[in-house]
Amino acid sequence: QVQLIESGGGSVQAGDSLNLSCVAIGGTPGAYVMGWYRQAPGKERELVADIRTTGVTNYGDSVLGRFTISRNNDRNTIYLQMNNLTPDDSGEYICKATRYGMDYWGKGTLVTVSS
Numbered sequence: 001q002v003q004l005i006e007s008g009g010g011s012v013q014a015g016d017s018l019n020l021s022c023v024a025i026g027g028t029p030g031a032y033v034m035g036w037y038r039q040a041p042g043k044e045r046e047l048v049a050d051i052r053t054t055g056v057t058n059y060g061d062s063v064l065g066r067f068t069i070s071r072n073n074d075r076n077t078i079y080l081q082m083n084n085l086t087p088d089d090s091g092e093y094i095c096k097a098t099r100y101g102m103d104y105w106g107k108g109t110l111v112t113v114s115s
Helices: none
Strands: 003-007 010-013 018-025 033-039 046-051 057-059 067-072 077-082 091-099 102-105 109-114
Touching: 003 091, 003 102, 018 033, 018 091, 018 109, 033 067, 033 077, 046 067, 046 077, 057 067
Parallel strands: 010 109
Antiparallel strands: 003 018, 018 077, 033 046, 033 091, 046 057, 067 077, 091 102, 091 109
16 A cells, blocks of 8 residues: 655745655555646646656646656655746646556645736
């Protein structure tokens, strides 16, 4: 069983930056595909970015060039550096870990971007 704990959300102005963290408690460090999803009110949950165990990354089109996902396997933690935030980036940012077809989800951290 893996427990995911997110942190780093907050309320910022358009153009600002935030850095989110997600630590995985339990499980084998570095063994999970991990990623960030975004859930905004009235919208479907969407992939923001994910990162393979090899370090290969994948980004949603709307964040490409502005967000950077990274991982520290020793700390079993992933990060999401978010730059040049816009109001459309607002939502609950939820961490996900996957291994052997099993998905684990965190509870999320809220990001609010004001214009």
